[in-house]
Amino acid sequence: MKVIKFGGTSLATGAQVQRAIAIVTADADRRVMVVSAPGKRQSDDVKVTDLLQQLADRVVDGLSTQPIAAQIIARYQEIATYFGLPAETVDYLQKHLDLIIQRVYPDIHYLYAALMAQGEFMNAKLISAVMQHLGLPARFVSPRDLGLIVDGQPQAVRIREESYAHIADFQLTPDEIIIVPGFFAYDQQGQITTFARGGSDITGSILARGFHADLYENFTDVSCVYAVDPKIVAHPRAINTLTYREMRELAYSGFSVFNHEAILPVIDVGIQVNIKNTNDPTAPGTLIVPDKDINHHHRITGIALNKNYIGLYLHRYLMNTEVGFTFRLLKILRKYSISYEYLPSGIDDLTIVINKDQLPGHLKERLLTDLKAEVHPDQLRWFDDFAVLMIVGEGLYLHADLLAIIMTKFSEKNIIPLMINQGASRISLMIGVHAEQAEEAVRAIYTLSEQHQDVTTKD
Incomplete structure (x- = not known):
């Protein structure tokens, strides 16, 4: 049995939903379909999840929700119209969203979680209605029906271990396809909560483990994972196979094709994940597998870039x-x-690297004031233009000359590293650079990786 998840771009229009349904029905093993909220239809479009965040903002500010709510419902109406669904399908979604808006929540965080979860909920309802309209044996199943229970902050929850047993006990009827909304679940008080953004990947991984799936297929808008962002390097090398560890490092550091937390549920049980393209479903894609299933290691598997960092440099003698x-x-x-x-x-200095999302502007001066009072530094300053390159490969540690080669190339390009750090796992090398030099640094390392792409066979 296979669990199959579709991202927001794959479900943005009626035509895309039709492609997704064709993919599901092309393989009888595809029994569990996890759906995201509709994504962008074109580059200047707005995701439904982002519209829902705007809706939540208006609820909190006491403003009229009608304009944003109308935009949201229009996205589902467009898909419903494509398939010729009866009016009551979208009428139900409209009434449901109105009820969610009017509900009273324990606090503002639960309000945001509940509203932002509705993109997936309404899409799963709509797609199940579409499939039934087409005469397919489809059924909407909510996370509550499956027994998904979570703990943690309302917008960053983690799955409770007993949820896997609940999922395993869920009865699938012969030949049916269940449609499950991704991204959200319920806590022990019955409140709607969400995983981190990109959390539909996490839902898919949880269900793959709970249903003991043979494969978790994750359909998106790219045919594979590439060694580097194609926006930085034209036509980069496709990665056929990644280990769990490599995917975690790359996804956390900037690869947006798969949520870095989504690997965790399948790691313990060794389920493979296949990243595939909704618009090119026959392409093999990229397999994410346990280390034991890899018999080759590139010197560098991938290079991720994240410019969303800020560095706080602190110097004090005898620290x-x-x-x-x-x-x-x-x-x-x-x-x-x-x-x-x-x-x-x-010995006398350190740099605290912080994601900019963690540090609103009003906290920067307060943080500096507290640090000066507490530790009395000799120097304390921000690196506002801080970018992090993460060089990842299971075979990285086998090449003692790699850092020397990179630094030589940087010297030729006049790229100044701000810091260098090798991960304890020895499969990643982090280099901090000025943001304005970051993309040139990526291109320099990628060129080296292709020139020295040694393959080492494991015993």
Whole structure:
């Protein structure tokens, strides 16, 4: 049995939904279909999830919700019209959204979670209605029906372990296809909560594990995972196979094709994930597999770039001799609910690398003030133009000369590294550079990776 998930671009229009249904019905093993909210129809379009966030903003601000709600419903009406569905299908969605808007929630975070989950809920309802209209044995099934229970913050929940047993107990009738909305689940109080953005990938992975699937297919708008962003390097190398660890590193560091948390449910049970293209479903795509299933390792598998960082550089003499120094820094970050991404350090200095989304502008000065009062640094300054390159490959550690080659190339291009850090797993190398030099740095490393693409066979 296969679990198959479709991303927002794959379900943005009636024609795209038709393609997705054709893919599902082309293979009798595809029994569980996980759907995202409708995505962009063209580059200047707005995703339904983003419209729902605007809707939530208006609810919080006490403004009229009608204009945004009308835009949202119009997206579903467009798909319903394409398939000739009766008017009551979209009427139901309209009434349902109105009820969600009017509901009272425990706090603002639950309100946002509930509203932003409706893109997937309404799309799953609509697509199940479409498939039934076409005479297909389809059934809408909610996360509650499957027994998905979560813990955590309303907009960043984690699955509870007992959920997998609940899913395994769920009875599929012969030959039916169940349509499950991704991205959200219910907590123990019955409140709607969501995974992180891109959480439909997580739902698909959870269901693959719970149903003991043979394969988790994740359909998106690209035919495979590429070694580097095609917007930076034209026609980059396609990656046929990735390990779980490589995918986690690359997805967390900038590859947007798959949510980095989505690998976690399938890792323990070793289910393979196949990234495929809705518009080219016969292409083999990219397989994400356990390390034991890989018999080759590229020197560099992929290079990710993330410009959404800011660096806080701190210098103080004899910092390394002071017991608890780093602990005091982290207590201040905790005070403002800020988590750090990287913390490279020397004997007298360190850099705290923070995702910009974690640090609204009004906190920057308050953070500096607290740090000055607590640790009395000799120097303290922000690197606002900070970008991180993550070089990933299971065979990375086998090549002792790699860093020297990269630095030589950087020197030729006058690219100045701000910091260098190798991950403890030895499959990743992180290099911080000025944001304005980041894309040139990626191209330089990619050129090297293609020139020195050694393949090492494992014993």
